[in-house]
Amino acid sequence: MTRIVVTDATFPKLDQERAVAAKWGATLEEARCASPADVLRAASGTDTISFTNAPTGSSVAGSLLIGAALNGTDFVAAASGALAAPTYTTFSASGAISGDANVTGSGTANSSSTFNSLRFNTGAFVLTLAGSNTVSSGGILVGSGATSGTISGGTIQTASSGDLWVYLSGKPLTINSVVGDNGTSSLSVGGTSTLTLAGSNLYTGSTVVSGGTLQIGNGSTGNLAAGSGTTAPDPCARDGAAASADRAAAAARTDSAPAHRRYGRRARRDRRRSSSCRRCWRRSRLRT
Numbered sequence: 001m002t003r004i005v006v007t008d009a010t011f012p013k014l015d016q017e018r019a020v021a022a023k024w025g026a027t028l029e030e031a032r033c034a035s036p037a038d039v040l041r042a043a044s045g046t047d048t049i050s051f052t053n054a055p056t057g058s059s060v061a062g063s064l065l066i067g068a069a070l071n072g073t074d075f076v077a078a079a080s081g082a083l084a085a086p087t088y089t090t091f092s093a094s095g096a097i098s099g100d101a102n103v104t105g106s107g108t109a110n111s112s113s114t115f116n117s118l119r120f121n122t123g124a125f126v127l128t129l130a131g132s133n134t135v136s137s138g139g140i141l142v143g144s145g146a147t148s149g150t151i152s153g154g155t156i157q158t159a160s161s162g163d164l165w166v167y168l169s170g171k172p173l174t175i176n177s178v179v180g181d182n183g184t185s186s187l188s189v190g191g192t193s194t195l196t197l198a199g200s201n202l203y204t205g206s207t208v209v210s211g212g213t214l215q216i217g218n219g220s221t222g223n224l225a226a227g228s229g230t231t232a233p234d235p236c237a238r239d240g241a242a243a244s245a246d247r248a249a250a251a252a253r254t255d256s257a258p259a260h261r262r263y264g265r266r267a268r269r270d271r272r273r274s275s276s277c278r279r280c281w282r283r284s285r286l287r288t
Contacts (some may be wrong), residue, residue: 002026046177054080056236061162062116062137064100067190067210072169073102073121073143088119091127101147103127105244111154111183117141120149120173129154129177142193144169152176168193168212176221179203191219200224 025273074085121143168191187203
């Protein structure tokens, strides 16, 4: 049976259109998506996904859809028409990293590179950096074709005040490099595997885990910089994202404390009133 998904968040009800589609043996669904990433999730399983107009705005960075992966192996280019991956450059052993870089071998890159994104989708390769390196889009992807990915050496950071977003398609990534701060940079993790931060990190923006696991430290090194905010899973997330600390330092325990514990009775009251998730409300009530 043909499946039609309408993803416009402001589109009127489609009861009449649904009835017409049924006569032709098709189902029509209303997804009411608010971002391109929502569109991809809603349309999963359809034969063709396309954008009438190229996505723009806060959902796009460096001509890529933020937080989106195509078939678990590629970034998604922010372009009109059918979904497509960007055109990759190749980094295999040494030299400069540029554009949307596909890592196909272990090696050391030229010092202080600026590139749009990093993709690991084969092997268990180690990319060694030197100096200060900027990921313009903020995107790092470990595709399902890889065994794992590792980034070591130097500093890796986003464009000014940007978000370093990591998507893991069932395969882990270790960042031994320092995650730098370029004007209150932040970190986001999505997917279904583990990101390990093993460097002495400096970024001071938020840390958001919407999927997979964030492990802080590898047993001897690694931290979240002071002031980088609470690192915690979203209890409402369908896939149950997890955040774990390899070393149970007191500072880490303080940083990971729920907001309603750290900010008193008024915050607890506001949290209960504003929460639309019954489970979140119940948890906050039990901790009051």
